[in-house]
Every structure is written in C-alpha cells, then in structure tokens.
Amino acid sequence: MAQRSPRQSLFSILSFYKSGSKSSEPKSRNGNSPQSQPQRRSRSSTPSQPKPISRRSPSGEQRQGIDPSRSESFDPLLSQLRQKRSAPPQSRKPRSQPGKRSSRGAAATSILPFPQSSAPTPVRSRRPPVAQVSPSGSPLPPGNQPVKRVRKKRRVSPMVYATRLLILGIGIGVISGTILSALNALGRSSAEANQTVSLTVEQQKNLNANSSNSLAQPLQLTQEAADLKTAILGLAKDSPKLKPGVFLVDLDTGNYVDIQGEEARPAASMIKVPILVSFFQAVDEGRLHLDEVLTMEEKHVAKGSGELQDKPVGSKFTALEIATLMIANSDNTATNILIDRLGGIESLNQQFASWQLKQTQMQNILPDLEGTNKTSAKDLVTLMAEINQGKLVSVKSRDFMLRIMQQTRNRSLLPSGLGEGAFIAHKTGNIDSVCGDIGLIDMPNGKRYLVGVLVEREADDPQANELIRQVSSTIYQYFDTSTNPQPNSEPSTDPNEVQDDQQ
Numbered sequence: 001m002a003q004r005s006p007r008q009s010l011f012s013i014l015s016f017y018k019s020g021s022k023s024s025e026p027k028s029r030n031g032n033s034p035q036s037q038p039q040r041r042s043r044s045s046t047p048s049q050p051k052p053i054s055r056r057s058p059s060g061e062q063r064q065g066i067d068p069s070r071s072e073s074f075d076p077l078l079s080q081l082r083q084k085r086s087a088p089p090q091s092r093k094p095r096s097q098p099g100k101r102s103s104r105g106a107a108a109t110s111i112l113p114f115p116q117s118s119a120p121t122p123v124r125s126r127r128p129p130v131a132q133v134s135p136s137g138s139p140l141p142p143g144n145q146p147v148k149r150v151r152k153k154r155r156v157s158p159m160v161y162a163t164r165l166l167i168l169g170i171g172i173g174v175i176s177g178t179i180l181s182a183l184n185a186l187g188r189s190s191a192e193a194n195q196t197v198s199l200t201v202e203q204q205k206n207l208n209a210n211s212s213n214s215l216a217q218p219l220q221l222t223q224e225a226a227d228l229k230t231a232i233l234g235l236a237k238d239s240p241k242l243k244p245g246v247f248l249v250d251l252d253t254g255n256y257v258d259i260q261g262e263e264a265r266p267a268a269s270m271i272k273v274p275i276l277v278s279f280f281q282a283v284d285e286g287r288l289h290l291d292e293v294l295t296m297e298e299k300h301v302a303k304g305s306g307e308l309q310d311k312p313v314g315s316k317f318t319a320l321e322i323a324t325l326m327i328a329n330s331d332n333t334a335t336n337i338l339i340d341r342l343g344g345i346e347s348l349n350q351q352f353a354s355w356q357l358k359q360t361q362m363q364n365i366l367p368d369l370e371g372t373n374k375t376s377a378k379d380l381v382t383l384m385a386e387i388n389q390g391k392l393v394s395v396k397s398r399d400f401m402l403r404i405m406q407q408t409r410n411r412s413l414l415p416s417g418l419g420e421g422a423f424i425a426h427k428t429g430n431i432d433s434v435c436g437d438i439g440l441i442d443m444p445n446g447k448r449y450l451v452g453v454l455v456e457r458e459a460d461d462p463q464a465n466e467l468i469r470q471v472s473s474t475i476y477q478y479f480d481t482s483t484n485p486q487p488n489s490e491p492s493t494d495p496n497e498v499q500d501d502q503q
Contacts, residue, residue, distance in 0.1 A: 266371025417472025
C-alpha cells in the first residue's frame with residue numbers, strides 16, 4: 001500500500017470529521033494503523049480527489065458544525081495545532097522577503113482551515129506609525145506609546161496684549177535709565193579727576209613761578225619785609241668776623257627775609273632734622289616701627305654730645321627712644337644708629353634731593369667736627385614749612401616730630417630771644433666753625449613764623465651765639481605788636497643744657 005503524505009492524512013481526518021462518522025484511533029503518518037482499521041464512510045463509491053484547501057478561514061457554517069465531544073478523540077497533534085491557531089499573536093511576524101521560501105512549518109500552519117476569531121481584522125494604515133522613544137533611548141512598545149494631546153489655542157484679548165507691551169516698555173525704560181545714570185556718574189568722576197590733576201599741575205606751576213629761585217616752596221612767598229631785614233643786617237655789622245645766614249617766613253602772610261639764606265654752611269647737629277623726617281617717613285610707609293628694638297653696635301659709638309656713648313655695646317633701645325635722644329640730647333651715637341637703620345648716607349642723600357633740598361648733603365657720620373655735612377638756612381626752613389603743612393609725613397608723625405623737637409635741651413639760642421608764653425619746636429647745632437638754630441615759633445598773639453639762623457665763625461667765637469639771640473629777639477618784637485615783650489637775652493644757665501658736638 002502506498003504511503004500517504006501528511007497533507008493527505010490531515011485531509012482524510014477532516015473529511016471524516018465533516019461526515020460525522022465515528023472513528024477510533026487516527027492513522028499514523030505512514031498510513032498504516034497499528035490495530036484493526038474501522039470502515040470509513042464514503043459519500044460515493046468512487047473515491048473523490050482531494051480538493052485544494054484555501055488559505056481563507058472556514059465559513060461560519062463550518063465553524064458551527066463542529067461537535068466539541070468528538071474533538072477530544074482527535075490526535076493530540078490536532079489539539080496542539082488548534083491551540084496554536086487560536087492563541088493571540090504576540091508580535092507581528094515579519095513578512096517574508098521576496099525570493100525566499102518560508103519554512104515548512106509556517107506554510108503548514110497558514111493553510112490549515114481551523115476556526116479563527118470572528119473579530120474584524122483591523123485595517124492597516126498606509127503610512128507606517130512612528131515609533132516612540134523612551135527617555136533612555138529605547139523604543140517603547142505599542143501599548144506604552146504616549147497619547148498626543150492637541151490643545152486648542154486660546155484667543156488673547158487686545159487689552160492683555162496692550163498691558164504686556166506697557167509692562168515691557170516700563171521695564172526697558174527703567175533698565176535704560178539705570179545704565180545711563182551709571183555712565184553719567186563714571187563720566188562725571190573721570191572729568192572731576194582730570195580737573196583735579198590739571199588744578200594740581202597749575203598750582204605747582206604757580207608755586208615755581210612765585211618762588212624766589214628754582215627751589216620749590218611749600219608756601220607762596222609774597223614780599224620781603226625790608227624793615228626787618230635792615231634791622232637784622234644792623235646787628236651783623238657789629239661783628240664783622242661773623243658770617244650769618246638767615247631765612248625767615250611769616251606763615252600767616254608769606255612775608256619773608258632772606259640774608260644769604262641759600263648759602264651752604266656746615267650743618268653740625270642741625271643735619272639731624274632731615275634725618276628725623278626720614279625716620280617718620282619710614283614709619284608712615286611701614287618700613288620701620290616706633291617700638292622696633294634697635295641694638296647699639298661698636299660702629300655706632302660716637303664722641304661729642306650724648307649719653308649713649310657711655311652705654312655698653314649691645315644695649316637695646318626702641319626706635320622712638322633713639323629718635324628722641326637724637327633730637328632732645330643731640331646724641332651722636334643715637335644718630336648713627338638711625339643712619340644705619342635708614343639705609344646709610346647714600347640713601348639719605350637721595351631722599352634729601354627728592355625733597356628739593358639743594359644744599360643739604362651728608363658726607364660722614366657723626367661727630368662731623370670738620371663740618372663736611374652741609375645745609376642752608378633756607379633748606380631747613382623749607383623742610384619745616386612742609387612738615388607744618390602736613391607734607392612729607394602724616395599728621396600723626398608731624399605731631400610726634402614737633403613734640404620731640406620741643407624737648408630740645410639746649411635753649412640758649414632762639415628760645416633766649418622769645419617772650420613769655422611763646423612756644424618753639426627747634427634743633428640747635430654747635431661746632432667750632434658754625435653755630436645755628438632752626439625753629440617753629442608760636443606766639444601768644446597767634447602769630448606763627450619759621451626762622452633758621454646759621455652763623456659761621458672762627459675758633460668757636462661766642463659772639464655767634466649772642467648774634468643768634470639778638471636776631472631772635474628782634475624778630476619776636478617785630479611780630480609782637482600788641483605787647484612789649486621782654487626777651488631773655490641772657491644765656492641759659494640750665495645745668496641740663498648741652499652744647500652740640502663739642503670735643
């Protein structure tokens with residue numbers, strides 16, 4: 001007996017299922033039954049040829065003619081095929097590409113006329129749907145795709161538009177006004193700064209034009225007091241061997257007296273005044289502190305005036321103590337300590353030149369008994385005028401400086417020619433070749449003036465000291481118009497008074 005194909009076997013089973021005949025066990029795939037084969041009902045004596053099975057699903061009448069009780073006796077393969085056919089598709093199978101044949105199992109499944117769902121087949125859209133992507137980048141499954149909501153545009157009334165434009169205009173106006181105000185302030189400040197600079201330059205030019213020579217003056221000199229100058233020259237005629245240099249400035253009016261005031265003369269201890277100014281400049285700039293401890297070394301010890309020369313080498317003092325001893329006691333050793341601390345002689349000379357002191361220069365440390373260190377009466381008065389006006393040093397340092405100069409112990413020169421109640425901050429100098437004093441005087445009537453007197457002499461002539469006292473008394477009487485002062489023309493007999501730079 002010829003073997004049947006699986007397709008013919010399945011066709012036989014379906015034919016038997018339609019005829020309603022009872023069957024025992026289904027045949028095996030080779031067409032032979034293991035046991036006795038039951039007789040098969042046939043509608044005609046002649047066997048009919050098998051009809052080709054359509055790929056369409058069976059009609060409703062065929063689906064209604066199925067007996068559920070007989071389906072249990074079918075082959076298990078039939079049950080599995082039914083379950084597979086009735087199961088919902090998990091995912092769409094891709095269409096077979098042209099030129100490729102589908103697998104055997106897929107072709108068999110697609111041609112079996114098993115019952116299918118009666119639900120209407122969804123109509124596919126011609127345009128393929130766009131796959132939605134999750135935030136992580138992977139495509140979302142069809143059921144989780146977000147639904148797009150279309151919002152209807154609301155019409156905004158013209159009043160709302162007008163209000164928005166008004167608010168926008170106000171904001172832009174406020175911002176523009178702020179920017180313009182800032183630019184105006186910057187322009188005004190720069191214009192004021194330029195005006196200040198131009199005024200400063202113009203004032204400096206005026207000072208240079210009104211000065212008696214190329215030396216820049218801290219105050220404008222108006223006119224020379226001729227009668228006072230004549231009185232001072234009359235005093236010098238009585239001592240022809242003396243060569244006085246005098247420079248006087250009235251701080252209230254600018255009147256002045258100049259008697260060889262620009263001539264360079266030995267400075268003696270009066271060189272300590274510009275050294276004191278340099279000291280307080282270093283304090284203001286932070287290069288030195290008043291409480292800084294300074295050590296006296298062997299190279300600092302100097303003979304002449306002062307008490308530190310008797311102290312042991314290695315003694316320590318604060319900077320303010322050293323500066324006070326340099327002025328009050330005219331201590332030469334203290335002066336050398338400060339010269340070393342301030343950078344040496346060359347550094348000090350550079351500072352003196354920057355202050356426009358044309359005749360002030362150091363050559364040696366103290367004691368300078370040969371008189372190699374030079375200065376002039378006008379240099380010293382000009383320097384003290386700048387200190388009085390708050391230049392070169394701060395106001396605090398100026399007060400310190402004037403307080404120290406008020407403590408000068410030698411009061412035998414300018415202070416001897418002043419009346420009672422007068423205040424003087426000064427510094428004396430005294431060696432064999434010169435005697436001098438520079439001071440700022442405040443009178444009881446409110447008059448203020450600066451005077452510097454340096455008298456060259458021979459062999460420590462005492463007439464030089466007397467001439468300085470007479471000049472001081474004459475100047476004081478000239479400015480004291482309200483009272484008749486009684487100047488102290490006698491030398492001071494204070495036992496604490498010292499003579500500067502004496503051997």
